[in-house]
Amino acid sequence: xxxPPLASGPHGPDAMRPLLDTVLDALQAGNRARGGPLxxxxxxxxxxxxxxxxxxxxxxxxxxxxLHDLVRLLAQGxxxxxxxxxxxxxxxxPLAVAASADLAAAILNPSLDSWDQAPAASELxxxxxxxxxxxxxxxxxxITTGGTESNLLALLLARETHGSALQLVCGANAHHSLPRxxxxxxxxxxxxxxxxxxxxxxxxxxxxxxxxPGPHLVAATAGTTDAGLIDPLPEIAARSRAHHARLHIDxxxxxxxxxxxxxxxxxxxxxxAHTITLDLHKLGWQPLAAGxxxxxxxxELAALTHHADYLNATDDTDAGLPDLLGRSLRTSRRPDxxxxxxxFKTLGRTGLGTLVDQxxxxxxxxxxxxxxxxxxxxxxxxxxxxxxxxxxxxxDTSLAALRRHLLTTGRAVLGRAHLDGRxxxxxxxxxxxxxxxxxxxxxxxxxxxxxx
Numbered sequence: 001x002x003x004p005p006l007a008s009g010p011h012g013p014d015a016m017r018p019l020l021d022t023v024l025d026a027l028q029a030g031n032r033a034r035g036g037p038l039x040x041x042x043x044x045x046x047x048x049x050x051x052x053x054x055x056x057x058x059x060x061x062x063x064x065x066x067l068h069d070l071v072r073l074l075a076q077g078x079x080x081x082x083x084x085x086x087x088x089x090x091x092x093x094p095l096a097v098a099a100s101a102d103l104a105a106a107i108l109n110p111s112l113d114s115w116d117q118a119p120a121a122s123e124l125x126x127x128x129x130x131x132x133x134x135x136x137x138x139x140x141x142x143i144t145t146g147g148t149e150s151n152l153l154a155l156l157l158a159r160e161t162h163g164s165a166l167q168l169v170c171g172a173n174a175h176h177s178l179p180r181x182x183x184x185x186x187x188x189x190x191x192x193x194x195x196x197x198x199x200x201x202x203x204x205x206x207x208x209x210x211x212x213p214g215p216h217l218v219a220a221t222a223g224t225t226d227a228g229l230i231d232p233l234p235e236i237a238a239r240s241r242a243h244h245a246r247l248h249i250d251x252x253x254x255x256x257x258x259x260x261x262x263x264x265x266x267x268x269x270x271x272x273a274h275t276i277t278l279d280l281h282k283l284g285w286q287p288l289a290a291g292x293x294x295x296x297x298x299x300e301l302a303a304l305t306h307h308a309d310y311l312n313a314t315d316d317t318d319a320g321l322p323d324l325l326g327r328s329l330r331t332s333r334r335p336d337x338x339x340x341x342x343x344f345k346t347l348g349r350t351g352l353g354t355l356v357d358q359x360x361x362x363x364x365x366x367x368x369x370x371x372x373x374x375x376x377x378x379x380x381x382x383x384x385x386x387x388x389x390x391x392x393x394x395x396d397t398s399l400a401a402l403r404r405h406l407l408t409t410g411r412a413v414l415g416r417a418h419l420d421g422r423x424x425x426x427x428x429x430x431x432x433x434x435x436x437x438x439x440x441x442x443x444x445x446x447x448x449x450x451x452x
Contacts, residue, residue: 200221263356360385
């Protein structure tokens with residue numbers, strides 16, 4: 001068997017062109033075979049399809065059709081975030097320009113753990129992190145894999161600054177990664193503050209900061225996972241200052257509002273945070289992964305200082321080669337900055353802001369449809385692009401069964417949330433191409449489908 005061609009190098013483009021045609025054809029065939037937002041049949045049927053298609057995964061002799069067959073399989077068995085009826089999660093359909101840039105990153109395959117592996121990518125990362133820091137009123141930023149890693153880094157930097165007695169104080173609405181990060185870092189059990197309306201209560205926060213000894217790290221949320229709600233950031237910042245508490249804001253979802261002139265006012269108070277979590281694979285339309293952590297004091301990054309002679313030898317650093325190991329907890333790191341940089345440069349702030357405005361408007365249109373329909377109940381009008389609703393005739397149990405029925409029949413992908421003591425269906429709109437007819441179709445589908 002001849003040696004397979006490489007993706008990069010002088011002959012890489014010629015080797016890739018026919019393979020890209022194969023991939024695109026397979027994606028198209030898989031999408032046609034799926035025929036909707038999710039494959040029908042449920043877990044057992046999809047597992048059988050995968051196993052039957054793959055057969056022997058590591059045969060003695062290779063299969064020249066494997067690329068087409070497995071890409072087609074993946075597309076056929078995918079939940080397609082570009083389908084208007086796929087609206088369960090904070091999982092965006094990526095922009096074509098961003099996915100194209102990500103292909104280039106995969107082909108060149110630089111790793112951002114030493115300058116000699118990624119000369120241009122490391123400088124591009126500097127430009128991207130500077131841009132993200134400016135947008136949030138911070139001084140520096142780190143590229144991460146998403147909100148979970150960003151939240152972990154935020155707690156780590158706080159612990160190294162304030163000591164291992166640091167007490168995380170967060171709302172009952174906070175992302176699950178925050179208490180988990182406290183556990184991973186050996187911090188005391190978090191103080192969980194009530195969030196009776198879905199957002200952190202500043203009065204209850206004040207009481208918690210008064211009752212529990214410091215030092216404190218207050219974690220607020222700008223865009224909750226369940227309902228897309230934003231904590232009262234100015235009030236939380238004021239209470240944190242009064243108690244000399246450090247403030248972290250998890251804006252993994254809501255941070256994208258910064259691009260919108262119409263909606264960025266909802267993030268007033270964001271710049272009071274010591275650290276801020278961002279996720280551009282949500283309201284940034286990037287392929288996974290594209291997260292960031294911005295911080296107000298770059299000197300705190302000294303806590304990440306790490307030495308490995310083969311990556312950041314002292315004499316190399318003294319000679320001017322950038323030391324990249326202190327920019328992440330990871331060693332090998334793909335250049336996720338390329339797709340972000342290409343998107344920023346291609347669309348600009350206006351283009352990104354337009355996308356944000358579109359999905360927020362779509363969510364409001366859907367909320368209006370729900371509110372006007374006598375057979376449905378709306379939880380509240382959306383703050384960002386998430387709408388919670390439920391058919392009035394359903395109990396919590398039958399509502400959960402209805403959602404699973406839509407999933408396993410491949411008709412619609414809706415999320416679930418539990419607020420105000422009840423279960424709700426959740427529609428998160430991140431596809432700017434969603435049409436009003438799609439919204440009507442989604443509501444009609446929920447109304448007309450019940451489990452067998």
